[in-house]
Amino acid sequence: MKDMTKPRKGNYILLDIKRNKYIYIMLLVVVAWYVIFCYVPMYGAIIAFKDYSIGRGIFNSPWVGFKHFDSFFSDINFMRVVRNTFLINIYDILWGFPAPIIMALLLNEVRNQYFKKTIQTLSYLPYFISMVVVCGIIVDFTSTNGIINQLLSNFGFEKVNLLSKSEFFRTVYISSGIWQNVGWGSIIYLAALTNISPELYESAVIDGAGRWKQLIHITLPGIASTIIVLLILRMGSIMSVGFEKIILLYNPLTYETADVIASYVYRKGLLNADYSYSTAIGLMNSVINFLFLVVSNWLSRRYTESSLW
Amino acid sequence: MKRQSKYICFILALLMILSFTACGNDKEGTAADKTGTTASDTTNETTAGSSEDSPFAKFKGVKLTYWHPFSSSYIKSLDENIVMQEMEKITGIKVEFITPPAGQEDEAFNLMIASGDYPDLINSRAYRGGGIKAVEDGVYLKLNDLIAQYAPNYTAVMEINPDIARQVKEDDGTIWSFKSIQIAEEPSWAGPVIRKDYLDKLGLQMPETIEEWHTVLTAFKEKGNVETPMLLPLGRFYACDAFAGTYGASTGEFLNKDGTVVYGPIEPGFKDFLALMHQWYEEGLIDKDFVTRDDKSLDAQITSGKAGACAVTFYGSFSSYDMAGKATDPNFNLVPAPYPVLNKGDDVSKALHIGNKNWYSKGCDLAISTKCQNVEAAVKWIDYRYSAEGFMLFNYGVEGVTYNWVEGPLDPKYGSAFFHPELQEKIKTMHPEYTDLMVNNPDGVDTNTAADKYKGPYVAQLRNPLSFALSDAVYEAMDVWSKPGKDYILPPLSVTSEEAQVEGDYMSQITTYKDEMMMKFIIGAEPLSNFEKYVEQIKKLNIDKVIKARQDQLNRYLNR
Numbered sequence: 121m122k123d124m125t126k127p128r129k130g131n132y133i134l135l136d137i138k139r140n141k142y143i144y145i146m147l148l149v150v151v152a153w154y155v156i157f158c159y160v161p162m163y164g165a166i167i168a169f170k171d172y173s174i175g176r177g178i179f180n181s182p183w184v185g186f187k188h189f190d191s192f193f194s195d196i197n198f199m200r201v202v203r204n205t206f207l208i209n210i211y212d213i214l215w216g217f218p219a220p221i222i223m224a225l226l227l228n229e230v231r232n233q234y235f236k237k238t239i240q241t242l243s244y245l246p247y248f249i250s251m252v253v254v255c256g257i258i259v260d261f262t263s264t265n266g267i268i269n270q271l272l273s274n275f276g277f278e279k280v281n282l283l284s285k286s287e288f289f290r291t292v293y294i295s296s297g298i299w300q301n302v303g304w305g306s307i308i309y310l311a312a313l314t315n316i317s318p319e320l321y322e323s324a325v326i327d328g329a330g331r332w333k334q335l336i337h338i339t340l341p342g343i344a345s346t347i348i349v350l351l352i353l354r355m356g357s358i359m360s361v362g363f364e365k366i367i368l369l370y371n372p373l374t375y376e377t378a379d380v381i382a383s384y385v386y387r388k389g390l391l392n393a394d395y396s397y398s399t400a401i402g403l404m405n406s407v408i409n410f411l412f413l414v415v416s417n418w419l420s421r422r423y424t425e426s427s428l429w
Numbered sequence: 430m431k432r433q434s435k436y437i438c439f440i441l442a443l444l445m446i447l448s449f450t451a452c453g454n455d456k457e458g459t460a461a462d463k464t465g466t467t468a469s470d471t472t473n474e475t476t477a478g479s480s481e482d483s484p485f486a487k488f489k490g491v492k493l494t495y496w497h498p499f500s501s502s503y504i505k506s507l508d509e510n511i512v513m514q515e516m517e518k519i520t521g522i523k524v525e526f527i528t529p530p531a532g533q534e535d536e537a538f539n540l541m542i543a544s545g546d547y548p549d550l551i552n553s554r555a556y557r558g559g560g561i562k563a564v565e566d567g568v569y570l571k572l573n574d575l576i577a578q579y580a581p582n583y584t585a586v587m588e589i590n591p592d593i594a595r596q597v598k599e600d601d602g603t604i605w606s607f608k609s610i611q612i613a614e615e616p617s618w619a620g621p622v623i624r625k626d627y628l629d630k631l632g633l634q635m636p637e638t639i640e641e642w643h644t645v646l647t648a649f650k651e652k653g654n655v656e657t658p659m660l661l662p663l664g665r666f667y668a669c670d671a672f673a674g675t676y677g678a679s680t681g682e683f684l685n686k687d688g689t690v691v692y693g694p695i696e697p698g699f700k701d702f703l704a705l706m707h708q709w710y711e712e713g714l715i716d717k718d719f720v721t722r723d724d725k726s727l728d729a730q731i732t733s734g735k736a737g738a739c740a741v742t743f744y745g746s747f748s749s750y751d752m753a754g755k756a757t758d759p760n761f762n763l764v765p766a767p768y769p770v771l772n773k774g775d776d777v778s779k780a781l782h783i784g785n786k787n788w789y790s791k792g793c794d795l796a797i798s799t800k801c802q803n804v805e806a807a808v809k810w811i812d813y814r815y816s817a818e819g820f821m822l823f824n825y826g827v828e829g830v831t832y833n834w835v836e837g838p839l840d841p842k843y844g845s846a847f848f849h850p851e852l853q854e855k856i857k858t859m860h861p862e863y864t865d866l867m868v869n870n871p872d873g874v875d876t877n878t879a880a881d882k883y884k885g886p887y888v889a890q891l892r893n894p895l896s897f898a899l900s901d902a903v904y905e906a907m908d909v910w911s912k913p914g915k916d917y918i919l920p921p922l923s924v925t926s927e928e929a930q931v932e933g934d935y936m937s938q939i940t941t942y943k944d945e946m947m948m949k950f951i952i953g954a955e956p957l958s959n960f961e962k963y964v965e966q967i968k969k970l971n972i973d974k975v976i977k978a979r980q981d982q983l984n985r986y987l988n989r
Contacts, residue, residue: 173558173562173566174542174556174557175542175556175562175563175567177543196938196942196970197938197941256723259723260726262721263718263721264717264718265656281717281721283721284718284721371948372944372948372949373720373948373949373952375941375944379941384941387937387941392937393535393539393555394933
C-alpha cells in the first residue's frame with residue numbers, strides 16, 4: 121500500500137503485474153492471439169506492391185510499385201463501384217442502423233413477457249439462416265411470378281422481376297438486410313436498456329411523465345452512448361460491403377447500382393487469382409475506412425461525451 | 430475465500446493456455462500427417478500381388494501422396510474406390526490421397542502451392558500463368574525426359590496421331606502433365622432440348638430453322654399455355670451458343686474463323702442474335718427471369734413442366750430430368766433438338782461451326798511435383814493408366830467384379846473407336862459388359878454415382894467417354910447434337926506469362942461490360958441501334974490486345 125501512494129513509474133507497472141499476475145497471464149493469451157493472427161500476417165500486405173506468384177512466395181515476387189492501384193483507378197467502372205459501395209452503406213446507415221434501436225425500444229415497452237420472448241426469438245431466426253439460403257428466398261420472392269409481384273399485381277402494378285431492375289436493387293438489398301439483422305442487432309440495445317436505473321422511471325412517473333416522455337428523456341439518453349459507439353464502429357466500415365450477398369443477388373443488368381468494390385474485386389482478383397490486385401484494393405479500402413473511423417470518433421468526442429478513445 | 434478465487438483464476442488461465450497449445454499441436458499434427466510422408470517411406474503392410482519380374486517389383490512398399498479433389502455421395506474417399514485398390518495390388522505402390530474440401534478446391538490448391546509443401550502427385554488446377562510457369566517456379570517437374578525413360582505406354586498413346594502429340598505439349602515442347610486423352614473424336618455433350626409431348630399435342634414438327642423455332646415457341650405460349658416456352662441459361666457451361674452459333678457468333682468465346690481469331694460478342698452476327706432474342710423476349714417466348722435464373726430453379730422449371738424447351742442442356746441431366754419429370758407428368762418426354770439453322774434444308778454440318786465437342790486432350794492434368802522423392806515410381810504408376818490393362822481398369826473397373834468380357838462385337842455407339850489399339854482386335858468378337866454393381870446397383874444408386882466407386886477417378890487416363898452405360902436418350906442426343914462442326918472452336922492453347930498478364934489486365938473489364946450490355950440489349954433497356962457503339966467501347970477496352978495474344982497462341986499451335 122505504501123508504494124501505491126507514491127509510485128515510481130516502472131515500479132508501479134511491475135507491482136501491478138505482481139499483484140494481478142493471473143489476470144495478466146490471461147491477457148497474454150489474448151494479446152498473443154492478436155499478435156499471431158492479426159499483426160504478423162500483416163506483412164503479407166506488401167504483395168499489394170508486388171506481382172505475387174504463389175510459386176515464388178511473398179518475398180521473391182517482383183516489386184511493381186503502384187501498378188495495381190493505377191489499374192484500379194483507371195478502370196472504367198472505378199467511379200461506379202466506389203459510388204455504389206458508398207451509397208449502399210449510406211442507405212444502410214440511414215435505414216438499417218436505426219431499425220434495431222427502434223425494435224429494442226418497442227420490445228422494451230412490451231409488458232407481456234411471453235409475447236416479448238416470442239417476438240425476440242422469431243426476429244433472431246433470419247440471422248442464423250445461411251446467406252445462400254436467404255438470397256435464394258429473395259430471388260424467389262422477387263421473381264416475375266414471385267410472391268411480391270403477386271401481391272403488387274393486386275394493386276395494379278405490372279409484374280416485373282425486381283432483381284433485373286437496377287433502380288430496385290438497393291431497396292431489395294437494404295430491406296432484406298434489415299429483416300436479417302434487426303433481431304440480432306437489437307440484443308445489444310436491450311442489454312443497454314437493462315442498465316438504466318428503475319429509480320429514474322419512478323421519479324419521472326412521480327413528476328407526471330407519460331410513456332412517451334419517459335422514452336425521450338430517460339430511455340434514449342440512457343442508451344445514447346451505446347448508440348454512438350456502435351455508430352462510430354459502423355462508420356469504420358463505410359467503404360466495405362460484404363461481397364457474398366451482392367454476388368448472390370446481382371446480375372449484369374443491375375451492375376449499375378449493385379456492383380461494389382468487393383464484388384468487382386471478386387470478379388477481377390479472386391476468379392483470376394490476381395491476389396496482388398485484390399490486396400491493393402483491400403489495403404486502400406482499409407485506409408479509407410480507418411480515416412472515417414478516426415474522423416467520426418473525433419467528431420463524437422468533440423460534440424458528445426462518448427467516444428472510442 | 431479470496432485465496433480460493435485466486436486458485437480458480439490460475440486454473441482457468443492454465444486451462445486456457447493448455448487448450449490453446451493443444452489446439453495448435455493438433456493442427457500441426459494433422460498437417461504433418463498430410464504432407465510429412467515422402468515417397469521413400471516404406472511400410473511392410475502392403476500386400477503387393479506383383480510378381481518379381483513385373484515392372485513394379487522394385488516399388489513394393491513405396492508410398493506416394495496424391496492431391497486429388499473428390500466428392501461423392503456414395504463413398505467417403507478414394508481409398509474405397511476399387512480401381513485405386515486394384516492399382517495398389519498391381520503396383521505395390523501405396524497412394525495416400527489428400528482431398529481438399531468440396532467446393533473450395535481452387536482455394537485449397539492455391540494454399541497448397543503457397544505452403545511450399547507439395548505432395549508427390551498433383552491434380553493440377555488453374556496455376557496462374559499456366560503449367561510452364563509452374564515448371565519455371567519450381568513447383569512441377571518437366572516431364573519430357575522422364576516420359577521418354579519411364580513411360581512407354583504414354584509415349585505410345587502420344588504417337589497414335591499427330592494431333593494428340595500436339596495437344597499434350599506446350600508450344601516449346603514442354604510436357605508438364607499427364608493428360609486425359611481420347612483417341613477418337615468425342616461426340617457433343619450439350620445442346621437444345623424440347624418437350625416432344627408438347628410438340629405432339631399441338632401437332633407440330635421438331636423445329637429445325639430459327640423460323641420454325643419461332644412458330645413452335647409461339648404455339649407453346651398461345652395454344653399450349655406453357656409458362657416459359659424456352660429457358661435461356663446464358664452462362665451455363667459457357668455453351669449457350671446453340672442459337673448465337675447459328676449466326677456465327679458466340680455469347681462469350683473467342684472463335685477461330687479460318688485461322689483468324691475473333692471475339693464472338695463483337696461479331697456482326699451477334700447483333701442478329703441479340704435482335705432475335707430481344708424480339709423473343711418481348712413476345713414472351715424466352716424466360717422472363719433468365720437473368721436471375723439459377724441452376725436449381727432452371728431444373729425445376731424443366732421438371733415441373735413449366736418450360737417447353739431449353740436452349741442448352743448437358744446430356745448427363747437427362748436421366749434425372751426424366752425421373753423427376755415423369756413423377757409430375759407421366760407424358761413427360763424431353764428430347765434433344767438439333768442446333769437451329771437459318772434456312773430450311775441447310776446442312777447442319779456445313780452451316781454451323783460451333784458445337785460442343787471436345788479435343789483429344791481434355792486437360793485434367795496430373796503433374797508431378799519437384800518434392801517427389803521417387804519420380805520413377807510416380808511416372809510408372811501414372812503410365813500404367815495408358816496401357817491396355819489400365820484402359821480397361823479405369824474405364825470399366827475390375828474384371829469379374831464390375832464387368833465381364835462376353836461374346837459379340839462391341840457396338841460402335843459404346844465407343845469402340847476409343848479403345849486402346851491393343852484391344853481393337855479383341856472388341857471385334859467380344860465386348861465388356863457391366864455387372865449389376867454398375868447398372869443395377871444393390872445399394873440403389875444410379876450408374877453415374879456407382880462409377881465413383883467402381884470406375885477410375887476422372888483424370889489423366891486414356892478415356893472412353895462412351896463407357897458409361899447411358900440411356901438411349903443420351904446416345905440419341907449425342908447423335909443429334911454432334912452434327913455441327915467445331916472448326917470455330919479454338920484448340921487447347923499454350924499461354925505465356927505475358928499473355929496471361931494481358932488477359933488478366935483487360936478481360937474482366939471487357940466481360941463485365943459485355944455481359945451488362947448483352948442483357949440490356951435482350952431486355953430492351955438499350956436499343957440495338959447502339960450495337961456499333963458497344964463494339965467501339967469494347968475495342969477501347971483493348972480487346973485487340975487480347976485477340977492478338979490469342980492469335981499468337983493459335984499461330985504457335987498450328988506451327989508446333
